[in-house]
Amino acid sequence: MKAMLTGFAAIVVIAIGAHFVLEALDFSSENSNSAASVRID
Numbered sequence: 001m002k003a004m005l006t007g008f009a010a011i012v013v014i015a016i017g018a019h020f021v022l023e024a025l026d027f028s029s030e031n032s033n034s035a036a037s038v039r040i041d
Helices: 002-024
Strands: none
Touching: none
16 A cells, blocks of 8 residues: 555656656647747737
8 A cells, every 4th residue: 555655646746747847848739830831829
């Protein structure tokens, strides 16, 4: 049971860390797939 709760805690920490890292890198599909011929408002 302790290992399972530790795993859940690790999943939450990794997910939150990945969110902040990807936001800091500005890694969004809007920015990476937009070109001059694409109209995104």
